[in-house]
Amino acid sequence: MAYIRLPGKKKGFYRKCTLWLGEDHILAVDSNYYTENYKRFYFKDFQGLIVRETKRFSKLRLYTSISVLLALALLLFAIFNQHIGSAVFSGIALAGLTISLGIHLKRGPTCVCHLMMPLAVHELPSICRLKYARQVLERILPLVQRVQGPISADEIKSKLEGAVPSSHINLPTSGNKPRPGNLKEYSCFFHKLLFGTLLLDAAATLAQFYSIHWTIKTFNLIAGSAVFILSIATLVRQSGRSVPRMIKGLSWSVLAMLCASNIIGGMIGFFIGIQKSNVPQTDHLSVMLALDPSNEPLIATLFTYYIIASIFLGVWGLAATMMHASSAKKKVPVGSGESVPGAAEGAGL
Amino acid sequence: MIDEEFKMAVKSCSECGATLPDSIFDSPEPVHCENCGTRFQVKVFPAFFSGPGQVDYGASIQTDDEASCFYHPEKIAVVACESCGRFLCSLCEIDMSGRKICPNCLEIGRNQERIEGLITERTLHDQIALSIALLPLFFIFVTFITAPMAIYFSIRHWRSPSSILPRTKMRFILAIIVASLQMAVWAAVFFPQFLKLTKHL
The missing domain is CATH 1.20.5 (Single alpha-helices involved in coiled-coils or other helix-helix interfaces)
Known part of the structure; x- marks a missing residue:
């Protein structure tokens, strides 16, 4: 079967989502680097498409x-x-x-797109911009109408008149993302530790502009290593647990920043070591460790970027984890005796 | 009932729960929620209003001369499976892209990936071959082992089923070229040593 690519693509670090047009269905492809997973949505089953703009x-x-x-x-x-x-x-x-x-x-503006099928609502991650949503709708609308027949806006309105709008719909919103079941609760202890240590590391890096005393260097080295170990521990800890996507993203960003700064820093240090021709090759490491940011502009620039990024991620991460922890505490535990609004109506009482 | 929930969902804002304006159903552009300002575009199709389809359980056999279903001997056969020829009642008959097949053939087709419409996952062997050829370049010495591996993997999986989407063999070709170049470099490094060794012997 020949497929034609539809507009839109969501690309992550190791995941790519695309949408393809088949003869009687659309194919949602979720691929990592080595495998592709397929979901088919047949035109005869299409019930609706809801596109919501996001912030x-x-x-x-x-x-x-x-x-x-x-x-x-x-x-x-x-x-x-x-x-x-x-x-x-x-x-x-x-x-x-x-x-x-x-x-x-x-x-252009971002959005989320949900496709309503019998028995379930599916998100189409590749349609992440309003521009793509419009283009995809233009392509598939005639095909769906050919299978299901046309329906006018007046017909829809008259058929929907009986329905009462409600706020307890199970459609995902920006603050109410669908989560797989059985997620463990997590107090974000490791995240707090990570972002706190990151701020300490930023302070130690900043201190190097004023003094390269061995105590500061050692403290910076220990703090940097601790951030690296904690970022790995945090990533392990957050998988399969109830942690907001934003905090998860921040943890990944810390690891990415560490890797990038270490690679770039290593390269700069190595080349500076080579430039100093009087230094034997075996002493490159000690040259790299003794680099003074106040004398080396490249190192100073890298340190500045690192400090800004660390403070940005550290403060944002700490604030987000604190807010998440406090909102988790406020949640009413099941069986506490307090009534949930709408529960009586839902039960038909 | 989920249909009722769907009906409510398209009429209310999923951010704040407010009623969305009626213009949402015929607007080609996204419409603002009057309460929270979030923009929505909703398209509803006729299937949204059709109820659940009627299930045909198949008629029971009345006389002895009627053909019976292979899986339900008490039901009248209405069609023969286009794959294995077994007689099927209307409950067992599965329409797969115009072909009438039985549940057993469907299962076999799914397991053996004979029915393209049922394939849900594919391994991208060409991508793996290219990775085996390229990634070890960061750790140069490993290429001594990985280069022949990449060539073997490319040849071994040249005809293996790949993505159901349009895809060329370019990655396999690239993997073979890169791996061959690596092997050529290794040969260039080792061949003079080999010649020296043979001279000594």
């Missing part, structure tokens, strides 16, 4: 714009201080961030 677009626009401004400020700072290495580094970061902002703005 992700404006949030991402805000964060990326702030990052662009920060990178621009660092670039100007480097130019005024004639640090060519830092200027190149900040220029690359600025270019990357500006391009990603441009792409984000061009793709």
Whole structure:
């Protein structure tokens, strides 16, 4: 069977969701790098399509714009201080961030799309922008109408008149994501520890601008290692537990930031070690450890980015975990005797 | 009833629960919820209003000369399975893209991936081959082992079923080329050593 690709794609670190058009159905493909999983939705079973705009677009626009401004400020700072290495580094970061902002703005507002089928509602993750939703609707509408026949807006309104709108519908919302059952409750202890240690690490890194005393270096090394170990422990801990997606994303971001800064830092340190030709090759590690950010502009730029990102992630993560922990405490335990609004009506009493 | 919930769902905002304006059903553009401002676009199809379909359990046999279903001997056969030829009652008859088949053939077709409409997962062997060829490049010495592995894997799975979506053999070809180049480099490194060794012997 020949499939034609429909607009829209959701791409993650190891997962990609796409939508394909078949003869009598659409095919939702969820693929990681090595396998593809398929779900078929036949036109004869289509009951409805609900597209809801989300706030992700404006949030991402805000964060990326702030990052662009920060990178621009660092670039100007480097130019005024004639640090060519830092200027190149900040220029690359600025270019990357500006391009990603441009792409984000061009793709337009974000949304979630739910397809109503008999007995179940399915999310179509590939339709994550309103633009794609409109394009997909334009493509599939005539095909569904060919199978099911047309229906006018007046007919829909008259047939829906009997239904009473209610707020306890089981459709997922931005604050009420569908979760697989049997998720364990979790107090976010490891997350708090991770974000707290990240802030300590940022402070230790900042202290290196003023002194490279061995105690500060050692503390920074221990804090950095602790953040790395804690980020792994947090990722293990959060899988299969009731943790908001935002906090999960922040944990992944910490690990990504650590990996990126270590790789870039290692490369910079290595090249500086090579430049210092009087140093024997075996002493590169000690040269890297003794690097002073106040004398090495590239290291200073990297440290600045690391401190800003650490404070940003640490404060945001701590605030989010605190809020999650307090909201979890406020939840009424089952069997506490308090009545749940609407429970009596639901039971037909 | 889930249908009732669906009916309510399309009329109310899933963010705040407020009633959505009627214009939502005929608007080509998303419509704002008057309460919370969230934009919605709802499209409802005729199947939304049709109730659950009637199940045909098949008629019982009245006389001895009537053909019976292979799986339900007390029911009248209405069709023969297009795959195995067994007689089927209307309960056992499964319409699979226009073909009438029995539950057993459906199960076999699913397990052996003979019916494309029932395939739910596929392994991308070409992607694996390319990874075996490319990823070890970061740890150069491993390529001594992984390069022949990548070539073997590519040849072994050249005809294995792959994605049901349009896909070329380009990844397999690329994996073979990259792995061959790695092997050529290893040969270039070892061949002079080998020649030296044979001279000594």
